[in-house]
Amino acid sequence: MLKPNEISEIIKERVKQFDLTPELATEGVILNIKDGVVQIYGLSDVMLGEMLQFEDNSYGIALNLEIDSTSAVVLGTGEQLQEGQKVKCTKKVLSVPVGEEMLGRVVNALGEPIDDKGPIKTENFSPIEKIAPGVISRQSVSEALQTGIKAIDTMVPIGRGQRELLIGDRQTGKTAIAIDTIINQKGTGVKCIYVAIGQKTSTLANIRYKLEEHGAMQHTIIVAATAADSAAEQYIAAYSGCAMGEYFRDNGEDALIIYDDLTKHAWAYRQVSLLLRRPPGREAYPGDIFYLHSRLLERAARVNEAYIEKITGGRVKNKTGSLTALPIVETQAGDLSSFIPTNVISITDGQIFLETDLFNAGVRPAVNVGLSVSRVGGAAQTKIIKKLGGGLRLALAQYRELEAFAQFASELDDTTRKQLERGQRAVEILKQARFSPLTVAEMAVSLFLLEKELLLDIALNRVAEFEKLVHNSLREGHQGILDKINKSPVYSEEIAQELMKIISDLKAEFVRFI
């Protein structure tokens, strides 16, 4: 607690240090203001993207530089602004606070805390717009980012530094996958940034509550630009979040950023662009809508040791850094070929397509394996999952082809029937409840059950139960083997035999009770 005389002392110090030299600034005058866009006369040497200071001490960003005027978006409500007021150039581009201190906090698009936990004491700031690392600074993706979700880690593996799109209609579990992934990063050292763009505040509060409940807030920053915030804030939130993620990447750490979602980001940018009178193009989006997302997602990268050493000035050595991006895009009625989805699909290194039909049929996560792909993650997949889950994609594809015949079960020949049964069990094994991420070892055991055809004599509706039983008993009685797999995730005959023995015993017991 400060005493009154201490306060006076602090103020005295501050007044003493105050720089009295006259200030040279470029000033302009507000010509008009509407819908969060201000037109300013003057400001002959304003920079693109420069922060402008208004009379009420709020800020704006200069976005359009014309011959006689500058158009800027206001950050905040801009309620106090009036025609004729002065506007000052600040000679700075918009920067946000970054650093470890941000973890566990909920901040707005400008990096200011909105969670009532007091000010954030960080000394590091970073401009929100930065050019992505160049070719020389990069390294190929070689380490896995475990989502803890069987369907994803086996068939569409994600590597650290990759950009994997989560795409699907509303209510198909896109955000659920993202949140599960954040939760699964607990204890792995991967820092997470969740950027909420244009979402309901209630949804966001829910997400925060869930993250806290699962102890995932300590390694997470939430950047919130909800539906109530201005379009300008929704537009810059993605870049602010990215700047915070880049800090970890550039300091030799691994980070994960989730943009939820880029459809609304594009809408916000479209609104800003139209108000700035930029010419509309397809679906009224401006011409640079592709660049809007490509420059954002290019910043997600894996960078090499030399780059980090250079950036940190030799403080961090022999470490690579990564920023993995999981952008989310919402489709309308499963239409993948509309403008924003096709753009983002072409930018990212793969997509996870979630389908309403699958979701409603109870296949959750509702990943459509046929349309989902990971272009670089394969190199980063753990060996044991690669070995055990390698055939899964093909088996599922064959199953989908035969699925139509499933109704004629009795009239089918043995091979077809067996293939169908195997496929049904594969689908069953890939189902997973929310907030229950699995370790590599647990996942490997599930795949082992499938691969060794240990489920064929278990009724379809009891597969999940049996899987759970196996996991639980391994955790309780055989933690050693799980630890062994987690430590060095390589498949060996020795492990196979050990697992086989344990599971056979369990199965004998399980089947007996039916």
Next chain:
Amino acid sequence: MSICLTRARPYAKAIFNLALEEDRLRLWQDTLIGLADIVNECDKKQALDDPKITILEKIKLFTEVIKQAPEGMVNLVRLLIERKNLFLLPAIATSYRQLFLAHNNMLEVKVTSRYELDANQKERLLVALARRYKKEILLQCHLDATLIGGAVVCVEDKVIDGSIKGMLQRLKQDLLLKSTYAEAK
């Protein structure tokens, strides 16, 4: 205003080139300012937009000023009326003045101070500004009691704020919690 200036600029440039050829830069400037004053007068402004008033009648409004004007002036007014651009005249005058000043290597500087500047102060200001901008300085002095003390120097859109008011404002900002995003290094 900015839109007006954008549209007025080609007119001002054309007039300036014409005046330059005729070597009557100052005369054109004075006339333009006179015309702009008329346009700025409110009741006549309404008349400018009135379609019931014919072009000739509208030109008559300006006869007083045009009388001593160069020949091209009547044509300019006629052109502006035809194009319904008469309201651009003040902007044209401003734009022309900028060209005129640039041509003569002159710079207009607005000084707002709390108290009247004495000759010595003005002289020092002129010398300092002339050295900085390497141009002949035209000083326009204004008084403003709200400044409390000191002066504000405006050169186009550059503002050098040395007033007590400005300093107090900056001190206030400095003492209040600094806005995070504006304080980036």
